[in-house]
Amino acid sequence: MNKIMEWTRTHYCGDLKTENVDQEVVLMGWCQTRRDHGGVIFVDLRDYTGISQIVFKMEISETSHVLADSIRGEFVLAVKGKVAHRIEGNVNPKLPTGEIEIMVDTLEILNKSETPPYVLENRENVDEKLRLTYRFLDLRDSTLQNNLMLRSQSLQIVRNYFISQRFFEIETPILTKSTPEGARDYLVPSRVNPGLFFALPQSPQLFKQLLMISGYDRYMQLARCFRDEDLRGNRQPEFTQIDLELSFTEPEEIYKLTEGLMVKLFEETISVKVETPFQRMTYQESMENYGSDAPDIRFDLKLKDISDIASECELRVFKQVVDKGGIVKAICVPGGADFSRKDLDDLTEFAQIYGAKGMAWIKRNQDGWQSPIGKFFTSKQKDALEERVGLNLGDLVLFCADNTKVVHDALGNLRKEIALRRGLINNSE
Template identity: 50%
Template sequence: MGESMVGMKRSHRCTEVTAANIGQEVTVMGWVQKSRNKGGIIFVDLRDRSGILQLIFEESDCGEESFAKAEKLRSEFVIAVKGVVEARSGGVNENLATGAIEVRARQLRILSESETPPFPIEENSRTKEELRLKYRYLDLRRPDIQRNMMTRSRIAILTRQFLAEEGFLEIETPTLIGSTPEGARDYLVPSRVHPGSFYALPQSPQLFKQLLMCSGYDRYFQLARCYRDEDLRADRQPEFTQIDMELSFADVEDVLDVNERLLQRLFKEILNIDIPLPIQRMTWKEAMDRFGSDKPDMRFGMELKNVSQVVRDCEFAVFRDALDNGGSVRGINAEGQGGMPRKKIDALVELARGFGAKGLAYAAIQEDGTVKSSFSKFMKEEEMTALVAAMGAKAGDLLLFAADKDKVVYDVLGNLRLELARQQNLLKKDDFRFLWVTEFPLLEYSEEQGRFMAMHHPFTMPMEEDWPMIDTDPGAVRAKAYDIVLNGTELGGGSVRIHQADIQEKMLEVLGFTAEQAQEQFGFLLKAFQYGVPPHAGLAYGLDRVAMLMVGADSIRDVIAFPKVKDASCLMTEAPTPVDHKQLEELSIEIVKPEGQEGASFSS
């Protein structure tokens, strides 16, 4: 049984006790990190969210009763201790904020006992993530995870302060909304009052924030919970938080300006890092051509080079076929990697195949200047010399080439570039390189659907000078869309929105919506646009991603209090779970197991 803390009031968190308190009485409370009985004197490391403080128990100071209790202490017991602050009797512990002091206990209460935890509560835990997430309430006690969560809290608070100073209003939008089939899958919520009808959980507050602009709120923001029923990756969760904003009477420059200053404030206040403004900008086309990615990592070079013209007349069928089919031949120069063993090159070839390549051509420049290549027998000497020169290669370099349709070439070399950087330890977590990627294509063609899809969403404004091409060459129309990228991760994105009814109608028509479908899905927005709509633009960040990069975590699971795992389940609460048959009856839902399949489908 735990004791009461009545009559004792915590005076300090552990690391709030400093050398300035020497000689004073303090009351501290927390968890026992470890306890060491040295025969007549017991040392206890007390831990709370601020850090660790050493306590000393001797019977002559704390009395027989408290000393007897101190002898029972084990890790994770919750205790309250009243005592006097002293200079540390042993050597100063440089690794602790409180390493120069200790508290000589006068009184101890055990507020709660603990079973032996299933893993040690320590930084940089080696325990398997599955076990840690099952006992997430214990995992959250680890000092590194607690620091992550405190940083996340600071990001949220500073963002609110900054945006409020900039004239933004915090307004909440609904989380039970109508389903929109465009984009990722919705999570559906059945309605009891309207049998057979469903709400959706929002993938973003997009339509509502645009309506708020129609309503004259001028500048809106929200730390919005969003939900997407999609396959998970390291930086994806089924539910996540966006720093969401929208501005009226604003164009691209206004959005980029306020967000650059927000990022500058966050990184200065939290990490004491100065972000020079303005942040570098690059068009989507340039990013793809130079880095094979629309979220390029700017911490290292190794840029793609288009060598299509150089190899146009060579006899190498792989290059020729790609060019004849309207593709390109591009390469990257892995400087100093010419001596890479064949086994590692083969692994890179396999990696390239994983991203859609049929293979990977390579050429290693030997120290004597000769070229050892997988395709040299198909090249004349002067052609190979011209190719090496076009790649800016020197002795000791390794050249890697992909030849295919542009999309495949970009994907292959963009990912190869990152893999080579990882192998060479070029990706320093404390080197923050921001980039705005602008002028995205308005549309992308979906082979699956046989039509153009909105690259961003159907409300994104085209660049005025490109709009005349919407019927003749829709794929060439650029959008007033922008992403903020940090170290190869897309932190957020947004666009200027369409506010003219004729452009919006045409856009929906190009996307394959009939007038009826457009009304059915977005009728309320299109109706609102008939009553005076200001030009407006917005942006949303993934708060989890911002926090992940700021704390140097490898996954957003390390900055979310109670994350889900790969299959969107929660190991701690075991959600999702079956529900009571009575609940389903109330919702007019019957579960039908598909033939020959485990699991169930819904009918209502």
């Protein structure tokens, strides 16, 4: 057996501090970089906790120094040595371990690596297909590792929170019978029943209802779900959801449970205090103001219904839509008068993706309205419209006229697109 297997790792690479100086330590990890400075070899040794600088000198260990000369990127190493202060001028304030280094007296190369297809530190500039081909390498990146560690921490918090609220964590079957859901099923052939299939669950809905009528009162599960549907930003074939079911409860209790979970998650993962109670709105309010049942409220750009004004103007398209039971809504973009004609054409094409047949617009400048449709409104109608949408000097108004679903889909997505283009979204919120 390799002698290294008799070693016990004493510390992780990101854990060492100045208080560990003069301690004998054993570290294991991957070579991030290797540098040879006048016969002194420096290696950044990496594991999921961070990086420690390890140093090889001839006067400390000739054997280890010679072996270190063969180290290359992504070699897997085990080292034994003493923690020391970095000399003045070599301290790296960007690293938690930047004040120390390890003087190595014993080195073992646990596994050599072929030349990686790309440098890990340059991951952001590498084609995604290449990263996915070498997924094991991609997952060594600190950003992805931090994401997975945050996910792990979050799931543990969720589990502990609901257990503290007297929930049972119960695993429901994965191989089950097909039931009507919102997407197609993934099917698994049954070996013992030729010609028959199991379906992978799109949700544990029926099972958790069965648990309620069996008297389990409060159920939770970090449930794996499978749905055969087209990929989108918020859709994928398999995913994990926080699944709950309660008996003998009221909506207010569910609100408070959910708020309590969010408070705990944000506080324990990213140290952010969330105020309760959360803002509440009805489905109708959400659709009327944002065109979505999952609105982004980090920015304004609310939808304004101007159907009554539009029905009285001379613009035939608006009048016909309203006469047929449709609606006309508008979004006011503060400072949007600087949008070019190309910008407006691009936004029109974007709205057409969601069913809009076109899009009218108004700019408000020093001389009043700049718009192809301005001539169809009287002065009184212009005043009413400006007041309704909050139009001020330098602003832009975008209109959509159609049935309710198309208007909400088009403007609901358009407001998010405009917010992205104008930098209105605060990603820290």
